[in-house]
C-alpha cells in the first residue's frame with residue numbers, strides 16, 4: 001500500500017507560540033488524518049484559534065515543526081507556501097465575508113488570488129459552490145448584510161471550498177446558529193466529507209457537533225493537546241477539565257453519555 005495513504009495531512013510537533021512574555025502554546029503535538037473530522041476543544045483562551053492561525057502561517061511560532069501534506073512549512077519560499085495554501089480552505093469565526101462584495105464575488109476572491117481563470121469559468125465555479133453548500137442560486141448576487149447567520153456560514157464555507165481544498169479549517173462554524181441551523185450545518189459538513197473525501201479540522205465549543213460529526217477529538221489545555229480520541233475516550237479520561245466539560249449538564253443535554 002502507498003505509504004502516503006497513512007501520512008497525516010497536518011502534523012504538529014513540539015509547537016510553542018507566545019505573545020510577549022506569555023507562552024500560549026508550549027509543547028503541543030497534533031496530527032490530522034486524511035478524511036477525518038477532527039474536533040478541537042478547549043476552554044476559552046486556551047489557544048485554539050492561535051493554534052489554527054499558526055498552522056495557517058498567520059501567527060509565528062517560537063519552536064517546533066508544522067508539516068502540511070508531508071512538507072515542513074519552515075523554509076518554504078513564498079511561491080511554495082502559496083501552493084500549500086491552495087490545498088486548504090479556511091472558514092474563520094463569524095464567517096468573515098467581505099461586506100462590500102456579493103456572495104459570488106466573495107467566493108471568487110481565492111480564485112482570483114490563486115488562479116488565472118476566465119470570468120465565465122469563475123461564475124460557473126461560484127454557481128457550483130453555492131449549490132454545494134445548499135444555498136439558492138439567487139444568493140450569489142446578495143451582499144452579506146442581506147443574509148441570515150446560517151446563510152453567511154454557508155457562503156463562507158462556499159468560499160473556503162472555492163479551490164477544491166483537501167482540508168478545511170473551521171473556527172467555531174456553528175457558533176451563533178440556532179440548534180436547527182447548527183444541526184443542518186453539521187449535516188452539510190459531514191456530507192461534504194463523505195462525498196468529497198474532505199478532511200475537516202473544526203474548532204468548536206458545540207457539544208452537539210462534537211457528538212454528531214467528529215470522528216476524533218483533540219482537547220487543548222495547559223498549552224498542549226492533553227488528550228486525543230473518540231468521544232468515548234474523552235468520557236473515560238481522568239483529566240479534571242475533560243471530566244467537567246464532558247460530564248457536565250450541557251454534555252448531558254447534548255446526549256453525551258459514558
Ligand SMILES: Nc1ncnc2c1ncn2[C@@H]1O[C@H](COP(=O)(O)OP(=O)(O)OP(=O)(O)O)[C@@H](O)[C@H]1O
Nearest residue numbers: 019020024042043044045046047048049050051205
Ligand atoms: N495577537 C495576539 N496578541 C496577544 N495575545 C494574543 C493574540 N492572539 C491571541 N492572544 C491571546 O492568546 C490566548 C489564546 O487565544 P485564542 O483566541 O487562541 O483562544 P481560544 O482558545 O480560541 O478561545 P475562545 O474559545 O474563547 O475563542 C488568549 O489569552 C488571547 O488573549
